[in-house]
Amino acid sequence: MISSAALDHYVAQVPAIPKIVKACSKALSEGDLVKAADCAAQDDALMVYLREIVNKPIFGFRSEIKEARQIFGVLGLFRARQILYSYYTRLLMPKNWEVFALDSRTFQELQAQLIVKWEGVMAQLDCKNPEISKVASIIPAAIAACEAIFKHDVQTLRLLQAQKALSYEAILMRMTGFGFFDLACMIAKKWELSEEIIQFLKDLKTSKNDDDRVVFLQLLLQYELSREVFVKCGLNDFFEFSTDAKEKQIADFYTCISKLES
Amino acid sequence: MRPTLKNGLAIFTPQGFLDGENAKVIIEPQDIQFLVEKGCEAALISLKKVVFFNKRGLTTIVGLLEQVQEKTGSLIGFCDYNLKKYNTILEMYQHKVSFSLFESDAIAALFTGIPLGENIDTKKIIVYNDNVDQKNQLVLELYERGYKPSVAKSKEDFAEQKPLHEVAVSNSYIGSSERHLQVHIKGNVIVYGLNSFVDSTLAEKFDMRYHENSLRVGFLFFLFNAHNVSSINVHGVNFLSRLSTAGAEHGATIAVCGLTRRSIADSLREELEDAGVLLYDSMKSFFEDESLLGEGGGGAVTTKKTQHITKQLVEVLPAITQTAMHTIEVMMQCEVKKEALKIQPLTLEKTNSMMGVALAFFGDLSGLLVVIFEEESARKACQILLEDSANAPREELMDALGEFVNIIGGKFVQLLLKKQCKIDITMPRTFVNVAEIFQHKKEKRGAQVDFRVEGKPLTLFLTK
Numbered sequence: 001m002i003s004s005a006a007l008d009h010y011v012a013q014v015p016a017i018p019k020i021v022k023a024c025s026k027a028l029s030e031g032d033l034v035k036a037a038d039c040a041a042q043d044d045a046l047m048v049y050l051r052e053i054v055n056k057p058i059f060g061f062r063s064e065i066k067e068a069r070q071i072f073g074v075l076g077l078f079r080a081r082q083i084l085y086s087y088y089t090r091l092l093m094p095k096n097w098e099v100f101a102l103d104s105r106t107f108q109e110l111q112a113q114l115i116v117k118w119e120g121v122m123a124q125l126d127c128k129n130p131e132i133s134k135v136a137s138i139i140p141a142a143i144a145a146c147e148a149i150f151k152h153d154v155q156t157l158r159l160l161q162a163q164k165a166l167s168y169e170a171i172l173m174r175m176t177g178f179g180f181f182d183l184a185c186m187i188a189k190k191w192e193l194s195e196e197i198i199q200f201l202k203d204l205k206t207s208k209n210d211d212d213r214v215v216f217l218q219l220l221l222q223y224e225l226s227r228e229v230f231v232k233c234g235l236n237d238f239f240e241f242s243t244d245a246k247e248k249q250i251a252d253f254y255t256c257i258s259k260l261e262s
Numbered sequence: 263m264r265p266t267l268k269n270g271l272a273i274f275t276p277q278g279f280l281d282g283e284n285a286k287v288i289i290e291p292q293d294i295q296f297l298v299e300k301g302c303e304a305a306l307i308s309l310k311k312v313v314f315f316n317k318r319g320l321t322t323i324v325g326l327l328e329q330v331q332e333k334t335g336s337l338i339g340f341c342d343y344n345l346k347k348y349n350t351i352l353e354m355y356q357h358k359v360s361f362s363l364f365e366s367d368a369i370a371a372l373f374t375g376i377p378l379g380e381n382i383d384t385k386k387i388i389v390y391n392d393n394v395d396q397k398n399q400l401v402l403e404l405y406e407r408g409y410k411p412s413v414a415k416s417k418e419d420f421a422e423q424k425p426l427h428e429v430a431v432s433n434s435y436i437g438s439s440e441r442h443l444q445v446h447i448k449g450n451v452i453v454y455g456l457n458s459f460v461d462s463t464l465a466e467k468f469d470m471r472y473h474e475n476s477l478r479v480g481f482l483f484f485l486f487n488a489h490n491v492s493s494i495n496v497h498g499v500n501f502l503s504r505l506s507t508a509g510a511e512h513g514a515t516i517a518v519c520g521l522t523r524r525s526i527a528d529s530l531r532e533e534l535e536d537a538g539v540l541l542y543d544s545m546k547s548f549f550e551d552e553s554l555l556g557e558g559g560g561g562a563v564t565t566k567k568t569q570h571i572t573k574q575l576v577e578v579l580p581a582i583t584q585t586a587m588h589t590i591e592v593m594m595q596c597e598v599k600k601e602a603l604k605i606q607p608l609t610l611e612k613t614n615s616m617m618g619v620a621l622a623f624f625g626d627l628s629g630l631l632v633v634i635f636e637e638e639s640a641r642k643a644c645q646i647l648l649e650d651s652a653n654a655p656r657e658e659l660m661d662a663l664g665e666f667v668n669i670i671g672g673k674f675v676q677l678l679l680k681k682q683c684k685i686d687i688t689m690p691r692t693f694v695n696v697a698e699i700f701q702h703k704k705e706k707r708g709a710q711v712d713f714r715v716e717g718k719p720l721t722l723f724l725t726k
Binding site for chain 1: 265268278645647
């Protein structure tokens, strides 16, 4: 049953960040790529993930990258931080997806698209804040969380949607009082992420349109979840999308994203 | 993307960006098949949650809507947009659009499906459009559907009068399309509108599935308004006669009003009368015929042949009880206790706060399911379906309760499908009080399951 108690129960069960990954993260925050790579090399699961995601076409590397130092070297600090955070999300990924027609490959595809495009959008906005860069990597965690929370009542959910065109987020809000970004905040707190990241996740929930970074990340999410592959997965029915962006912001975003995709 | 389908109106609600790349997956072949099976009357794309769209995206989606139109004969277009989106669409198509535009889903519902509500002719609607042809079309369409809209003379007049009306139709546009026969409900009587020449095309335009479903959920009076008919020939008369004969099995009455000596030959008039079709000079005289409609204002005739619960229905009773209990528990977030199961005519406490929903199912198995709630439980059950269920007007609550029971019905359909039993369900028919429920179901014996939800009674009644 979807309830605030079920939500609390889920968040309580969110696994803590492994020590090695924390050490890797600390090394990255100190700007030490070699130390970060050496830490990462000690965790087999992390290495498998890094190899899988780094060799996705969107990163544009011509030959396969295998070694930890090689991976961190080609990624650079900015992307390495983002990808490490997206690994956190991987910890929540279910074995079998029931609510959304996703699989690990497609989910990683979403993570990769968000990481690379958010980097491009941030460059366009001239934003160099490393904490803000990590937010796009954390967001998919809440999708995995919703999958776990909703999966017990899939049939009722589907019929509800067929009746009322309610997004998953609207259903979550009505049944628990919490929205998608609230859930993302809860997970971020559990992982002891910085206050700046948590505040930015809270801002994403609002419809204030005076901060281009917030609006552009909202638009990026909407843009990505409108892609054919994610519409088919059911992710387009996920958010209660905000449409409070100003026309100029939407036009600027579309120009920016078109450039990134060309 | 599966659309919502309510009263023949299907709405697809894409979110975010709509361009040439993703527009093609908004309506997929299985969605078109679903709409064909369900007999949709209109298919619209809601632009409420669409942040951005371009011409390529729109052209792609219009192409898909045209496929829906080709297969179902339904009205197609867009709804839920602001003035900017409305103007953008019209400019993209140089103000020559073949599809319809409705500024909200509530306005779209005025133009599609069976008009809902008790007295639709008293609903205060004001219409204005800069394009005079469109303004006339919008008004005409509403009139044909039984509404009595006011027409604003100018933009200023519209702005002034808007606050005095329940619905203001302005940035809407009727595209050209073939439609089903006009139909609306007045005081539990289903009124079909006939126009110009009534001939063999009546059978093609008549939505028989809709009619049969209406019979199943308890509608017993069907009035054909022939005021705008210039003439009716033998094929039209034969169709109405057949309808009357078939309806007699359910105790239904077919009536025609507004036929004149010019519009029907005497011999054909007699043929209609012989088939049991009641003829009235006007709609007013029909609704004033208390001997026919009874004090309840329609729907009071008892079915000639009362059918009771069958063995097949008793066999599926545990499944339907379980489905209903689970759905109620999920939606109300509380425990449901089963108190009693009896085979008997429906027996209820007659309190003012009880309300019900009937839903018929047909196919490999046919039957009727009635669910009766205390108002307080109904409000709680609909908390997800309504913005503010505690304070929602009763009319909205009834509407949501219908949707809630539809969810139970939908689950039941899926459950039986797993057992290789294919059934379909009708539109839910809501009853605002116990007296209204008894008016229809008092003689039928069925399986009555009494539940208790947070101390309040909740009854499920299954019969043939």
